[in-house]
Amino acid sequence: MTELRRRYSDQSVKYSRQQISKLAFVLAGLLIAVTSVSLLFVGFVASHASRQQAIANEERLFQNTVDDRMRSIVREQITVASSDESVRKLVRSFDAAYARLSFDTLWSTYRHSKVMLISGNGDVIAESFEDYTHIISRPISEMPDLAQIHDKLKGVYLRNRVRVPGGFGHRTLQGIDPSEYAIMGFVKIDGRPALFGAMPIMPDEYETTLPDGPPTVLLSAHYIDDFMLAQLNGQLGFENFLFTGGAVEETDGPHHAVANQRGEPIGTFTWNSQTVGDSIWPTIIPVIVLLSLALGALAFGIAWRIGQLTSFLQASESQNRYLALHDSLSGLANRLQFNRVLETSVKNLPDKPFAVIHCDLDKFKAVNDTYGHAAGDTVIKTMAERLTKVIGKPGLVCRIGGDEFMVIYRGPVDSGNLESLSKALIAAGRQPIPLSEDVSANIGLSVGIAIAPQDGDTAEQLVTRSDAALYHSKKMGRGQFTTYADISEARDGPEDLLQRQASA
Missing domain, CATH: 3.30.450.20 (PAS domain)
Known part of the structure; x- marks a missing residue:
C-alpha cells in the first residue's frame, strides 16, 4: 500500500511538471508571438513616422530656401x-x-x-x-x-x-x-x-x-x-533633385508642387529623402527569429532598436532645426531665429533691457565686383567670425541677408559700454581680410543702435530705429556708429523726408 501510494504520488508530481512545462512553453510561445507582432507593429509605426517627419522637415527646408531665393x-x-x-x-x-x-x-x-x-x-x-x-x-x-x-x-x-x-x-x-x-x-x-x-x-x-x-x-x-x-541644391544637398513640369503627380516621397498666380499647376520638385535611414526590417526579422531561442535577447534587441530609432529621429530633427534657424554661408543665426529671440527679449522688458545693433559692411559690393562672389563669401564668413568674437556671450549675432548683420545684445547697455563695443566692431571691420597670399579686401563697417526700452518697446520699433541709426551712420560718412538717441526722427529716413515734403 505504501509503495502504491508512493508510485501514485510520483506519477502525480511527474504529471504536474509536464503540465507546467507545457504551459510554460505555451505561454512563452504566446509571449514570443505577441512580442513579435508588437515589434512588427512598432517597427512599422516607427518607420512610417520617421519617414513622414523627415520628409516634412525636408519640405520645410526646401520652402525656406525657395522663399529666400x-x-x-x-x-x-x-x-x-x-x-x-x-x-x-x-x-x-x-x-x-x-x-x-x-x-x-x-x-x-x-x-x-x-x-x-x-x-x-x-x-x-x-x-x-x-x-x-x-x-x-x-x-x-x-x-x-x-x-x-x-x-x-x-x-x-x-x-x-x-x-x-x-x-x-x-x-x-x-x-x-x-x-x-x-x-x-x-x-x-x-x-x-x-x-x-x-x-x-x-x-x-x-x-x-x-x-x-x-x-x-x-x-x-x-x-x-x-x-x-x-x-538651389547647393544649399539643400538633396539627392536626385529634379523638376518635372505639368500637373502634380501623386507621390509618397518628398516633393513640392508649384502653381502660378491663378492656381494653375506648373510642375513639381522631387528628390530622394536623405534623412530617412535604411529599412528597419532586415534588422527586426533576425531579432524576431532570435525570440524563439531567448526571450532575453528579444528584450535587448527591442530596447537597442528603439533607442537607435529615437537617436536617429532626434539627430534628424536637430539637424533640420539647425538648418532652419541658421544662415548656410556664415553659420550665424538667420532672420527667423533673430525674430524669435527679439520677440522673446521684448516680452522681458522692462526688467531686462537690451540693445539691437544693426551692422552693414561698407564697400562690400566693390569686393564682389572686383574679386568675384567667392571672395565676397570669404568676406562674409570672416566678418561673421569677427563680429561673433567681439560680441561674445552676451549677444546673438545674426545675418539677415547680403552684407547686413544684426545683433541682439543683452549685456550692459550704458553709453560707455555700447560705445566701446561699437568701436570694437568698427575696428574689426577695418582690418584687412586676406583673399589670397597677396590680395586682401579692405572694407569697413557702419553701426546703428537702438536700446530697449527707451528707444522702443516693440520688435518693429527697435528694428526700424536701429536701421534709422545705421542710415545716419552711412549718411555721415560710414565707418561710424550712431545710437537712435543721437539723431532726430525728423531728420532721418525716407519716410520722414516724405512727410516734410508733404507739409512744405
Whole structure:
C-alpha cells in the first residue's frame, strides 16, 4: 500500500511538471508571438513616422530656401527699380538705351535670365533674353499669367504709394520684407517655368516723382533649368533633385508642387529623402527569429532598436532645426531665429533691457565686383567670425541677408559700454581680410543702435530705429556708429523726408 501510494504520488508530481512545462512553453510561445507582432507593429509605426517627419522637415527646408531665393531676386531688382533716374527714363519717359543698360546689369551681375518692363497701361515695352534686350510694344493681355501678376501688383503699389509735392512717391523699403512691396512666385514665361519677382519702379531720392495711375513694373525671372536647380541644391544637398513640369503627380516621397498666380499647376520638385535611414526590417526579422531561442535577447534587441530609432529621429530633427534657424554661408543665426529671440527679449522688458545693433559692411559690393562672389563669401564668413568674437556671450549675432548683420545684445547697455563695443566692431571691420597670399579686401563697417526700452518697446520699433541709426551712420560718412538717441526722427529716413515734403 505504501509503495502504491508512493508510485501514485510520483506519477502525480511527474504529471504536474509536464503540465507546467507545457504551459510554460505555451505561454512563452504566446509571449514570443505577441512580442513579435508588437515589434512588427512598432517597427512599422516607427518607420512610417520617421519617414513622414523627415520628409516634412525636408519640405520645410526646401520652402525656406525657395522663399529666400525669391526675396533675393527682388532685392537684386532694387538696384534698377528704386532709382530717380529709372523713374525719369522708364516711367516719365522711355529711354531705350537706359532700359538696355539696366537689363544688361541684371543679367551680367545677377544672371536674371528674363527681364520685362511693363508700363502702367499694361503694355510690355521691353524684354530681355539673357544678354539681349528687345524693345517692343505688346499688350500684356496676350499673356494671362503676367496680366494676373500685374493686377496683383497694382493693389500692392496703391497700398504703399504716398503723395508728395509734384506727384507720388513710395514708402521706404528699409526694414520691410520684400513681400510687402513686391509679388513673388512661379510663372510660365515663353512656355518655360520660372521663379520670378516683380516690383514697381519707384524713386529713391525723391528728386523725381511718380505720376498718378498704375505703376510701371519691373519683372525678373530665373528659368527653372539645370543651372537654377544646381543653385538651389547647393544649399539643400538633396539627392536626385529634379523638376518635372505639368500637373502634380501623386507621390509618397518628398516633393513640392508649384502653381502660378491663378492656381494653375506648373510642375513639381522631387528628390530622394536623405534623412530617412535604411529599412528597419532586415534588422527586426533576425531579432524576431532570435525570440524563439531567448526571450532575453528579444528584450535587448527591442530596447537597442528603439533607442537607435529615437537617436536617429532626434539627430534628424536637430539637424533640420539647425538648418532652419541658421544662415548656410556664415553659420550665424538667420532672420527667423533673430525674430524669435527679439520677440522673446521684448516680452522681458522692462526688467531686462537690451540693445539691437544693426551692422552693414561698407564697400562690400566693390569686393564682389572686383574679386568675384567667392571672395565676397570669404568676406562674409570672416566678418561673421569677427563680429561673433567681439560680441561674445552676451549677444546673438545674426545675418539677415547680403552684407547686413544684426545683433541682439543683452549685456550692459550704458553709453560707455555700447560705445566701446561699437568701436570694437568698427575696428574689426577695418582690418584687412586676406583673399589670397597677396590680395586682401579692405572694407569697413557702419553701426546703428537702438536700446530697449527707451528707444522702443516693440520688435518693429527697435528694428526700424536701429536701421534709422545705421542710415545716419552711412549718411555721415560710414565707418561710424550712431545710437537712435543721437539723431532726430525728423531728420532721418525716407519716410520722414516724405512727410516734410508733404507739409512744405
